[in-house]
Amino acid sequence: MSDAYEAELVVDRRDSAADGVLALTLRHPLGEQLPAWEPGAHIDVVLGPGLERQYSLCGDPSDRTSWRIAVLREPAGRGGSAHVHEQLRQGGKVRVRGPRNHFALRPAPRYRFIAGGIGITPILPMLAAAQAAGAEWTLLYGGRTRDSMAFTEELSRYGDRVTVAPQDESGLLDLASVLDGVPEGTLVYCCGPGPLLDAVQEHCPAGLLHVERFAPKEQPEGENTQFEVELAQTGTTVTVAPDVSVLDAVRATGVEVLFSCTEGTCGTCETDVLDGTPDHRDSVLTDEEREAGETMMICVSRCRGRKLVLDL
Numbered sequence: 001m002s003d004a005y006e007a008e009l010v011v012d013r014r015d016s017a018a019d020g021v022l023a024l025t026l027r028h029p030l031g032e033q034l035p036a037w038e039p040g041a042h043i044d045v046v047l048g049p050g051l052e053r054q055y056s057l058c059g060d061p062s063d064r065t066s067w068r069i070a071v072l073r074e075p076a077g078r079g080g081s082a083h084v085h086e087q088l089r090q091g092g093k094v095r096v097r098g099p100r101n102h103f104a105l106r107p108a109p110r111y112r113f114i115a116g117g118i119g120i121t122p123i124l125p126m127l128a129a130a131q132a133a134g135a136e137w138t139l140l141y142g143g144r145t146r147d148s149m150a151f152t153e154e155l156s157r158y159g160d161r162v163t164v165a166p167q168d169e170s171g172l173l174d175l176a177s178v179l180d181g182v183p184e185g186t187l188v189y190c191c192g193p194g195p196l197l198d199a200v201q202e203h204c205p206a207g208l209l210h211v212e213r214f215a216p217k218e219q220p221e222g223e224n225t226q227f228e229v230e231l232a233q234t235g236t237t238v239t240v241a242p243d244v245s246v247l248d249a250v251r252a253t254g255v256e257v258l259f260s261c262t263e264g265t266c267g268t269c270e271t272d273v274l275d276g277t278p279d280h281r282d283s284v285l286t287d288e289e290r291e292a293g294e295t296m297m298i299c300v301s302r303c304r305g306r307k308l309v310l311d312l
């Protein structure tokens with residue numbers, strides 16, 4: 001994890017994506033190529049000490065000279081989006097890390113894409129990839145108002161594959177119209193606010209759905225227990241108290257671990273599990289990945305038992 005690409009990139013903020021949404025194009029100051037990425041990938045944007053945010057890459061993966069992200073101004077947020085809108089200057093620099101992908105587009109003959117608001121960002125490059133692969137696909141895209149919905153102009157090139165459904169014009173998204181009776185082999189990709197993802201999850205046959213959450217999923221109530229974590233590379237064993245995260249316990253031993261969101265949504269702290277059974281509490285891993293128990297997000301996940309051995 002420590003070999004993740006990290007650089008200061010130059011900000012171009014001249015594109016406006018929609019009301020309240022700022023599109024940023026980031027380039028290397030010396031014109032160097034940026035790491036390759038695939039649809040669904042995101043980067044960490046380091047805005048200041050203790051202030052990092054994850055944004056999906058929403059440009060063209062074949063363009064290795066620039067990355068594009070889009071940031072919704074969230075007045076009730078924790079300050080990350082306001083910082084981007086107010087402090088990042090045209091031609092200024094910003095530190096970024098990544099890219100990382102927990103929302104990869106799997107090959108399929110048919111896709112149903114559903115996006116809510118700024119959740120369009122990871123979906124946008126997926127549409128281009130699905131189109132290039134010759135897949136049959138549709139997008140249902142909801143938002144508060146038409147003016148608040150980013151990239152509608154770019155989407156117009158796809159014609160009637162795309163349904164733009166602003167809430168003030170057409171009410172809540174008609175999920176049944178896209179999810180009822182989906183033919184076998186269809187994959188459903190959805191990104192947007194929690195209530196939309198929950199509704200899609202309810203409608204969607206198991207195993208077809210891939211979602212990306214910007215906010216942590218609600219976790220079942222449960223008591224935290226104390227357990228031990230052995231760090232295989234350093235040979236240290238540390239006790240994780242009920243009110244301490246594995247991440248904090250590990251960092252207290254002086255071991256450097258990459259992390260960002262600390263709420264189980266970004267995937268930065270993903271760590272290989274060599275032994276023991278994780279108690280997964282993140283919003284990143286799929287059900288199959290949880291079942292496999294080969295990795296865990298140590299910022300939120302814990303241990304089902306007395307001990308974990310981690311590849312740290």
Ligand code: FES
Pocket residue numbers: 258259260261262263264265266267268269270282284297298299300
């Ligand atoms: S730091 Fe983001 S998932 Fe752990």
